[in-house]
Each structure stands twice: as C-alpha cells, then as structure tokens.
Amino acid sequence: MLCEQSWLQTLATAAGIRPPPWRYTKMNKTRRISDHWLRTILTALYERREVTRAQIVRSTQLNVASVSLALKHLLSRGVILRIGTLQSTGGRRREVLKLNAEAGYFVTADLEGESLRFAVTNLVGDIRYRWAEDIEIGKCLDIDRVADGVQRLLDKLDHLERPRVIAVGISCPGYVEEGAHVSAVNLGWTRVPLLARLRKRISLPIFLEGSGRIAALAERWLGVAKNSDNFVYVVFGAGVGLSGFIDGKLLRGFKGLGGELGHITIDPDAQERCNCGKQGCLEAIVSSSSVVRQYLASKGHGHEMLPRARLADVFEAARRGDSLAQSVLDRMQEALTSALSFVTIVLSPEVIVLGGDLTSGEDLLLPRIREGVLRNIPVSLRRPCEVKMSALGLDIGLKGAASLAFHESMHDPKLLREICRPPLERHS
Amino acid sequence: MLCEQSWLQTLATAAGIRPPPWRYTKMNKTRRISDHWLRTILTALYERREVTRAQIVRSTQLNVASVSLALKHLLSRGVILRIGTLQSTGGRRREVLKLNAEAGYFVTADLEGESLRFAVTNLVGDIRYRWAEDIEIGKCLDIDRVADGVQRLLDKLDHLERPRVIAVGISCPGYVEEGAHVSAVNLGWTRVPLLARLRKRISLPIFLEGSGRIAALAERWLGVAKNSDNFVYVVFGAGVGLSGFIDGKLLRGFKGLGGELGHITIDPDAQERCNCGKQGCLEAIVSSSSVVRQYLASKGHGHEMLPRARLADVFEAARRGDSLAQSVLDRMQEALTSALSFVTIVLSPEVIVLGGDLTSGEDLLLPRIREGVLRNIPVSLRRPCEVKMSALGLDIGLKGAASLAFHESMHDPKLLREICRPPLERHS
Numbered sequence: 001m002l003c004e005q006s007w008l009q010t011l012a013t014a015a016g017i018r019p020p021p022w023r024y025t026k027m028n029k030t031r032r033i034s035d036h037w038l039r040t041i042l043t044a045l046y047e048r049r050e051v052t053r054a055q056i057v058r059s060t061q062l063n064v065a066s067v068s069l070a071l072k073h074l075l076s077r078g079v080i081l082r083i084g085t086l087q088s089t090g091g092r093r094r095e096v097l098k099l100n101a102e103a104g105y106f107v108t109a110d111l112e113g114e115s116l117r118f119a120v121t122n123l124v125g126d127i128r129y130r131w132a133e134d135i136e137i138g139k140c141l142d143i144d145r146v147a148d149g150v151q152r153l154l155d156k157l158d159h160l161e162r163p164r165v166i167a168v169g170i171s172c173p174g175y176v177e178e179g180a181h182v183s184a185v186n187l188g189w190t191r192v193p194l195l196a197r198l199r200k201r202i203s204l205p206i207f208l209e210g211s212g213r214i215a216a217l218a219e220r221w222l223g224v225a226k227n228s229d230n231f232v233y234v235v236f237g238a239g240v241g242l243s244g245f246i247d248g249k250l251l252r253g254f255k256g257l258g259g260e261l262g263h264i265t266i267d268p269d270a271q272e273r274c275n276c277g278k279q280g281c282l283e284a285i286v287s288s289s290s291v292v293r294q295y296l297a298s299k300g301h302g303h304e305m306l307p308r309a310r311l312a313d314v315f316e317a318a319r320r321g322d323s324l325a326q327s328v329l330d331r332m333q334e335a336l337t338s339a340l341s342f343v344t345i346v347l348s349p350e351v352i353v354l355g356g357d358l359t360s361g362e363d364l365l366l367p368r369i370r371e372g373v374l375r376n377i378p379v380s381l382r383r384p385c386e387v388k389m390s391a392l393g394l395d396i397g398l399k400g401a402a403s404l405a406f407h408e409s410m411h412d413p414k415l416l417r418e419i420c421r422p423p424l425e426r427h428s
Numbered sequence: 429m430l431c432e433q434s435w436l437q438t439l440a441t442a443a444g445i446r447p448p449p450w451r452y453t454k455m456n457k458t459r460r461i462s463d464h465w466l467r468t469i470l471t472a473l474y475e476r477r478e479v480t481r482a483q484i485v486r487s488t489q490l491n492v493a494s495v496s497l498a499l500k501h502l503l504s505r506g507v508i509l510r511i512g513t514l515q516s517t518g519g520r521r522r523e524v525l526k527l528n529a530e531a532g533y534f535v536t537a538d539l540e541g542e543s544l545r546f547a548v549t550n551l552v553g554d555i556r557y558r559w560a561e562d563i564e565i566g567k568c569l570d571i572d573r574v575a576d577g578v579q580r581l582l583d584k585l586d587h588l589e590r591p592r593v594i595a596v597g598i599s600c601p602g603y604v605e606e607g608a609h610v611s612a613v614n615l616g617w618t619r620v621p622l623l624a625r626l627r628k629r630i631s632l633p634i635f636l637e638g639s640g641r642i643a644a645l646a647e648r649w650l651g652v653a654k655n656s657d658n659f660v661y662v663v664f665g666a667g668v669g670l671s672g673f674i675d676g677k678l679l680r681g682f683k684g685l686g687g688e689l690g691h692i693t694i695d696p697d698a699q700e701r702c703n704c705g706k707q708g709c710l711e712a713i714v715s716s717s718s719v720v721r722q723y724l725a726s727k728g729h730g731h732e733m734l735p736r737a738r739l740a741d742v743f744e745a746a747r748r749g750d751s752l753a754q755s756v757l758d759r760m761q762e763a764l765t766s767a768l769s770f771v772t773i774v775l776s777p778e779v780i781v782l783g784g785d786l787t788s789g790e791d792l793l794l795p796r797i798r799e800g801v802l803r804n805i806p807v808s809l810r811r812p813c814e815v816k817m818s819a820l821g822l823d824i825g826l827k828g829a830a831s832l833a834f835h836e837s838m839h840d841p842k843l844l845r846e847i848c849r850p851p852l853e854r855h856s
Contacts, residue, residue: 230682242774246686249677253776254658255811258674263806264770276806342692342770346670348681378691378704383683 037062037070038420039410045080045099046124046406047227052086052094071097077422079103099123104166104419105157106405107150107204110397111141111187112173112211117394118149120157120165121402123419125222127395129156140188146170147201166415167205169405170194171214171397177256179208205415207408211235211397212243212259213250215390217407218400219353220245224388231351232343233390234261236311236358239275240283246347261343262287266335285335288357291328298324315361333365337372344373344385355390362389465490465498466848467838473508473527474552474834475655480514480522499525505850507531527551532594532847533585534833535578535632538825539569539615540601540639545822546577548585548593549830551847553650555823557584568616574598575629594843595633597833598622599642599825605684607636633843635836639663639825640671640687641678643818645835646828647781648673652816659779660771661818662689664739664786667703668711674775689771690715694763713763716785719756726752743789761793765800772801772813783818790817 040060045051048059057067074080078100086094101122110117114137120129131152135141150168157165172194174184180195198206209217216225216233225231225245232244232251240262244251251258262283263276272290274281284290288311295314317325340352352373358365370387377385392399409415468488473479476487485495502508506528514522529550538545542565548557559580563569578596585593600622602612608623626634637645644653644661653659653673660672660679668690672679679686690711691704700718702709712718716739723742745753768780780801786793798815805813820827837843 228682230686246674247677247680249675251775252675254656254778254813255776257809257811258658258774258776260773260776260806260809263809264773265766265804274806276808278804278806281806338693343774345688345692346686346771346774347679348683348686348688350682376693376706378688378702378706378709380704381685381688381691383685385682 033070033073034066035413035416037066038074039416041067041070041074042079042099042416042419043407043410045097047221049124050083050096050098052096054094056097074420077420079420101126102164104164105161106167106169106402107153107165108169108171108398108401108405109146109149110171110211110214110401111146111184112171112397113186113394116141116145116149117398118153119395119398119402120153121398123406125218125399125402125406127398129153130398135187137186138188143192143194143197144201146194147198150198150202165204166409166418167207167405168198168202169401169403169408170198170206170208171211171401171404172208173211175256176208176210182208205409205412207401207404209401209404210243210256211400212241213252214400214404215355215392215396216243216245216250216400217403218392218396219355219390221403222399223353223390223392223396225351225353228350230347230349231353232347232349233353233355234340234343236286236354236356237288240287242343244347244349261339264339264342266338282335282339286332286339291332294331295325295328298328311357312360315364318364329361329364333368333372336365337369337376340369340373340387341376344377345381348383349385352385352387353390354387355392355396359389359393461498461501462494463841463844465494466502467844469495469498469502470507470527470844470847471835471838473525475649477552478511478524478526480524482522484525502848505848507848529554530592532592533589534595534597534830535581535593536597536599536826536829536833537574537577538599538639538642538829539574539612540599540825541614541822544569544573544577545826546581547823547826547830548581549826551834553646553827553830553834555826557581558826563615565614566616571620571622571625572629574622575626578626578630593632594837594846595635595833596626596630597829597831597836598626598634598636599639599829599832600636601639603684604636604638610636633837633840635829635832637829637832638671638684639828640669641680642828642832643783643820643824644671644673644678644828645831646820646824647783647818649831650827651781651818651820651824653779653781656778658775658777659781660775660777661781661783662768662771664714664782664784665716668715670771672775672777689767692767692770694766710763710767714760719760722759723753723756726756739785740788743792746792757789757792761796761800764793765797765804768797768801768815769804772805773809776811777813780813780815781818782815783820783824787817787821 040062041056044056044059053067057064080097081100082095083098084096086096101124104123106121108119108121115132115134118131119127121127131149154162172182172184173186174182176182180193181191182194183190195206195208212235215235219225219233220228229245229248232242234242242259242261263281265280266282266285267280270280270285272284273279274284291311291314292309296309314325314328318329366387366389373387390396409419468490469484472484472487481495481499485492508525509528510523511526512524514524529552532551534549536547536549543560543562546559547555549555559577582590582593600610600612601614602610604610608621609619610622611618623634623636640663643663647653647661648655657673657676660670662670670687670689691709693706693708694710694713695708698708698713700712701707702712719739719742720737724737742753742756746757794815794817801815818824837847
C-alpha cells in the first residue's frame with residue numbers, strides 16, 4: 001500500500017495536482033488497523049495479562065507488522081501499558097506489555113441469591129465500587145430496582161470516570177432467552193423483557209446472561225479454570241447446574257437448554273422426588289436443601305427446622321464425627337462422582353470446578369470425588385483432569401458479568417473502538 | 429477503491445505516464461475479493477444447496493456489495509451456477525444459485541471396518557468412482573496400501589479431471605492425534621505417523637480425522653442432522669462412541685478424548701466386564717457383540733457361535749417373536765435410553781442420530797428410545813429433540829471424509845483459491 005501511495009504522490013506532485021488527502025489519511029489511519037487485530041490483541045492481553053510482543057505474535061497468529069501497528073495505536077491511546085523489559089537468552093531486551101486495567105469500566109449486576117448486587121469493575125473485572133440490597137426470594141422483583149442500582153453506581157463516578165464506562169453486564173438466575181427475556185422463579189419473573197425495560201432507563205449497552213454461564217466466564221478468565229478451553233463448572237445450591245467451555249466455546253445447546261445436570265436420573269430407585277416431578281434426579285439427592293433434609297430426617301427432625309440449617313452445618317457435623325452426617329455425605333459424594341464421571345467421559349474436560357454451597361466442604365469431599373472420577377475413567381483414556389473448588393466466592397456473578405461485558409464489547413465494533421479511544425474523547 | 433483507481437488512471441493518462449499495471453490488476457482482482465467472503469459464501473452454498481442472492485446476504489451477514497462482487501467472481505469461474513429464477517411476491521424475479529458440484533473433486537479413504545474403501549467424490553460428497561479391498565482385522569496394515577488405493581483412483585481420472593482434485597480426506601478408526609498420528613487396534617497401529625508417511629507418496633494436501641468425528645461431519649452436512657448446530661451421532665458396533673456438534677462446533681474435548689460414551693457406567697451391578705476393564709460400562713451391555721453374546725448365552729450357546737451371528741440376527745429373532753431375543757433387546761434399549769437421556773439433558777441436542785449396526789433394528793428400537801428419552805426430560809425443559817437413524821449406510825466414512833476435505837480446504841487460503849480458479853489454470 002505504501003509503495004502505491006508514494007508512487008501516487010510523486011506522480012501527483014509531478015503533474016501539479018493535489019490528490020484528495022483525506023481519503024488517503026483514512027486508509028492510512030483507520031483502515032490499516034483492523035478491528036480484528038485490535039480484538040485479537042486485546043483479548044490475548046486480557047487472557048494472559050503480561051506478555052511480550054513475540055508472545056502476542058505467537059498466540060494471535062497475526063503477522064508481525066499488523067501486531068506492531070496495532071500495539072503502537074493501543075500504546076498511544078493508553079489502552080495498553082509498557083511495564084518493563086525482559087532480558088532474553090540472546091541478550092536482546094524484550095518489552096513486557098499489559099492491558100491498562102483502568103482504560104475502561106463496566107457496571108455489573110448480579111440478581112442471583114438473596115440480594116441484588118451491583119459493582120463498578122475495571123476492564124479486567126477488579127471491583128472498584130459496590131452496592132447491595134436485599135430482596136425477597138419468590139416475590140416479583142421490580143425491574144426499576146435493577147435500573148436504580150445501576151444508576152446509583154454511575155452517579156458515584158466522577159466526570160473523568162463516567163465517560164470511561166463501556167457497558168453494563170448482568171447475571172440473571174433462571175433462564176435467559178436470547179439475551180433478552182428472563183424467567184426466574186426466585187425473582188417471580190416469567191419471560192420478563194428485562195433487556196428492553198432496562199434500555200428505557202439506561203443509555204449504555206447492556207448484556208444479559210444466565211448465572212451459570214456467567215460463572216463459567218468468571219472461572220475461565222478470572223478463576224481456577226485459568227484460560228482452559230475445556231472445563232466444566234458445576235454449581236450447588238437449591239439446584240445443581242453445569243456450565244463450561246467445550247473446545248473454547250461456551251456450552252449452550254439447542255435453545256440454550258444445555259447443562260441441566262441436576263436432572264439426570266442418577267438413581268431410579270431413590271425415594272426422593274425432584275421438584276421437576278421425576279424420580280431419582282441428581283438434584284433431588286445432592287442439592288444443598290436435599291442433603292440438609294436427609295440429614296435432619298435421619299436425626300428424626302421434621303422439615304420445620306429446614307430454613308435454619310445449612311449445608312455447611314452438615315459438613316461441620318461430619319467433621320465432628322457425626323456418623324449420620326457422614327453417611328448422608330457418603331451418598332452425596334457417590335451420586336456426584338457418578339455424574340461427574342459421565343461428564344468427564346463424554347466431554348473430556350481438563351478441569352472440573354465445583355462451586356456454590358459445596359466449597360465449604362472441600363476437605364471432606366474433594367479428595368474422594370477426585371479419586372472416584374479417576375477410577376471411573378478407563379485406563380486407556382486416562383489423562384490429567386483436575387477437580388477444583390471455585391475460589392471466587394460471592395463475587396463470581398459480578399466478576400463474570402464484567403467478563404461477559406468485556407468479551408461482548410470486543411465483538412461490537414462500536415464498543416471496541418470506544419475502548420481504544422483516548423479517555424477524553426469517549427462518548428463524544 | 430474504484431474511485432481512487434479511476435482518478436489515478438486519469439492522472440496517469442494526463443501525465444503521459446503508464447502506471448505499473450500488474451500491481452493494480454492484483455489489487456483489483458485479488459485483494460478486493462477477500463478469502464473471508466469466498467469462504468463464507470461457498471460454505472453457505474454447500475450447506476443450503478440452492479439459494480438466492482438475498483438468502484446469501486441474510487445468512488452470511490456480508491454486505492450486499494461484497495456478496496455481489498464475490499458471486500460475480502465465482503460465477504465467472506464456474507464455481508457456482510445459475511439454475512433458474514424465482515418469482516418473488518413483489519413480482520421481482522430472483523436468481524437461484526447453486527455450487528457447481530463438479531468444480532472440484534476429493535479423493536477419500538475409509539479405513540474403518542473390514543475393508544479399505546476409497547472414492548473420488550465431487551465437491552458436495554457425491555461418489556464418482558470407488559474402490560475397495562479387504563483387510564485382516566487386527567493385523568498391521570501396510571500404509572503403502574492406503575497410498576496405493578489413493579493413487580489407483582487418481583490414475584483413473586482423465587487429464588481434465590485430475591487437475592481438479594483439491595485434496596485427500598481420510599477417515600481413520602481409533603484415535604487420531606492432532607490430525608497426524610493414528611492408534612487403532614483394528615489396523616494394528618500404535619501412534620503410526622500416517623500423515624507424514626502418506627505425504628511422501630501423495631503430492632495432494634491430506635486431512636485425517638477419527639471415524640466418529642468424520643461420521644458427525646457426514647451427518648451434519650449430508651445426512652439426517654441437516655445443518656443442525658446441536659446434534660449428537662452415536663455409533664454402535666464393536667464399541668459405542670459419540671460424536672457431534674455442540675453450538676456449531678465439532679465436539680473434541682481436552683486431548684481430543686471427548687465422546688467415549690461407551691465407557692460411562694450405566695449399571696454398576698452388571699455382570700459384564702468391559703474390554704476397558706471396568707464393570708457395567710454402556711458398551712459392555714449394548715455393543716453389537718455384547719448383545720449377540722447375551723442372546724446366545726440365553727439360548728445356551730457358547731462363544732463359539734459368535735463370529736457367525738450378527739446383531740441383525742437378534743433383531744430378526746425378536747421380530748419372529750423369540751422372547752429371549754426380545755428380553756435381551758429390552759435390556760439394551762433401557763441402557764441406551766438412560767445414556768441418551770443423560771446426553772440430552774447435559775448437551776441439549778436438537779437431533780440424536782443413531783448409526784452403525786443399530787440401523788437394522790429401527791422398527792424395534794426407535795419408537796421406544798424416543799419415548800424413553802422424552803420421559804426422562806423434566807416437563808419444564810422439554811423441547812423438540814428428534815431421535816433418528818442414520819441413512820448414510822456404509823458410505824458414511826467416504827462422504828464424511830469428503831466433507832472434512834471441503835471444510836479444511838475452505839480454511840486453507842491456497843486450497844480456497846484453488847477451488848476458485850478456472851479448471852484449466854489449476855495446479856499450474
């Protein structure tokens with residue numbers, strides 16, 4: 001391109017004609033740095049945090065000139081930073097680069113559980129401000145409370161921070177239909193047009209996703225599944241759900257209905273009837289409330305004590321040597337191992353992450369589940385498959401929503417350019 | 429771009445200078461039609477067969493001008509054909525286009541089963557020539573026999589057909605490591621460097637894939653899963669394997685070890701020990717040889733009759749009212765239903781395709797499996813999930829390998845351009 005242009009300029013000068021300058025400036029400045037390069041490089045920096053130019057070239061498979069041009073552009077706008085140099089084996093110094101985590105912010109909301117949680121995060125999901133308020137489980141939640149929460153955080157930002165907010169990411173319980181409608185028993189919602197309603201109140205781009213998939217995003221980019229292309233996240237609470245990445249792609253399935261691990265029939269002869277109406281579902285045996293119920297029933301207590309006891313209490317009893325608690329947990333561990341073995345054999349994950357209420361029983365359950373899953377894989381198919389507990393705690397929804405917002409922004413040319421604009425030009 | 433060029437030409441003519449013509453011809457002819465447009469349009473035509481321009485624009489999400497330019501290019505080279513016009517509701521006539529199936533050929537080979545099968549297929553997998561020869565199961569197969577078979581078919585082609593062969597696609601039993609090394613008990617191979625060895629004999633690009641994934645490609649593009657982004661293919665024979673597409677991506681899993689459905693523990697109390705050494709694997713209960721063995725044992729026959737009896741004989745006996753055959757098939761159907769229910773709940777496929785030896789028992793098994801899988805899905809999660817028998821028969825490997833070769837060629841810029849070159853300029 002350069003070659004033609006200089007030929008052109010020589011020619012134009014020789015002929016005394018002034019070529020149309022802006023078209024060429026545009027080709028030069030805008031066309032030459034493609035969205036694809038920016039997206040690929042920023043995503044690589046998001047995933048790997050601190051990298052050298054050579055690592056970027058290797059991991060993105062872009063050519064050296066494209067990477068060089070795009071890095072120059074990103075450095076000049078402060079979207080990435082030079083953080084030092086490495087002495088390479090050949091003695092040549094290699095520049096280390098990282099994403100400027102404060103180059104943009106997201107507002108995130110988590111509607112799962114007993115409170116509405118809001119946060120302002122930076123580009124890489126670190127929480128900068130937060131806000132939470134209680135909700136009543138099962139009572140219809142007013143959408144304005146979600147919009148108010150987002151607005152409250154936006155109002156907290158000063159005039160330098162506010163223009164740097166790129167988008168809003170929201171983690172929803174229940175079923176999110178095509179990123180727009182939400183059905184969730186906990187919120188008393190049936191096909192509520194959350195996206196459309198929020199858009200009337202909030203002028204920023206908004207992205208919604210189910211809490212299971214949000215958790216998988218959080219674990220992949222910010223948690224223990226560390227950039228793995230193949231892992232599953234299994235969450236335990238009132239229900240049991242599975243999400244994860246298969247061959248680098250977020251598992252959804254036809255109509256987004258994949259991952260309902262809680263409803264596989266794990267013991268057709270089990271007494272417990274699942275909330276779904278079926279007999280012997282995994283969820284009916286291993287969900288937190290079911291384990292608590294089994295424990296209380298074995299102690300001769302009725303359902304009246306249920307609201308006060310938690311899964312952590314059963315773990316605590318087992319640690320104290322309570323044999324009834326231990327036998328309830330034995331059954332839980334057995335059912336869980338079967339289910340995770342199925343998943344491992346069919347999907348071949350590199351990592352299985354367990355989250356939710358189970359994390360407080362790591363010492364009791366993890367070694368036995370690990371050993372059980374390994375035993376269920378035929379010797380010839382054995383390979384490393386780690387079983388780990390999630391370490392993101394209650395912030396998993398807020399951090400995952402930030403990860404959703406980052407990745408969605410990368411695929412929206414307007415938002416991608418917004419992130420790459422110098423801060424003071426934003427939203428102009 | 430047009431604008432600059434005409435300005436440039438005017439300028440050059442005015443100044444009496446001849447611009448370097450080839451560089452501009454190259455910009456004009458090659459640069460302006462990007463590989464991405466060609467790949468996207470050809471893939472859309474491969475998938476949908478007969479389409480209008482408007483449908484191409486809609487399905488590819490390319491802009492109208494790009495589609496127009498690329499279609500003109502492809503039409504001029506005979507890679508796509510005009511096959512008629514549709515009268516639209518507005519009265520405007522719409523051109524219907526299709527891929528010229530004879531614009532290129534692939535040589536394919538299938539190493540699965542009791543014979544080596546070879547074919548020349550056209551672009552869309554129709555078989556034009558074929559060749560087969562017997563092999564001895566379990567005895568080490570000489571790689572030269574594979575190369576000879578490919579060469580034999582290439583020799584059959586005339587001087588007009590030969591230059592139109594784009595690539596070679598091969599379906600391998602066992603485990604294919606990174607598209608290069610093959611381990612297969614049937615062929616007596618352990619990490620055989622098939623790709624490297626074939627490359628020494630065959631000058632065309634070669635693509636290898638395991639037979640399960642090859643079958644999934646065949647079912648998606650040429651079989652009953654018709655372009656579905658979410659489906660699984662379950663094959664029955666000496667073993668039981670699963671392959672398929674999840675959210676538009678071929679299931680592989682970590683280290684390519686996903687899909688080993690045969691080794692999920694379906695009945696821990698089952699007497700049968702699986703070849704893998706575990707107790708109660710699905711494969712040990714429902715594989716063809718196991719079902720035959722169970723039937724013969726129930727009749728009081730020993731293993732000595734095994735080589736002569738086939739699963740189809742058990743189906744035939746059940747149709748004649750043989751209650752022993754029926755009860756063996758009942759057990760098979762029950763185990764299979766459990767496994768498929770599990771897959772349906774976790775992956776949410778739109779279609780389940782059953783293939784291999786099971787196809788001859790469609791009348792006996794399909795209605796009951798359909799009904800059983802549906803019953804195992806909670807009412808609130810029910811959606812259409814079809815269970816179908818594969819209809820591709822013994823050609824599934826050859827056709828799937830053609831589909832592999834087509835899709836891999838689309839992603840190789842050199843091969844993509846090769847398909848888009850006028851036939852007489854090929855391999856020049």
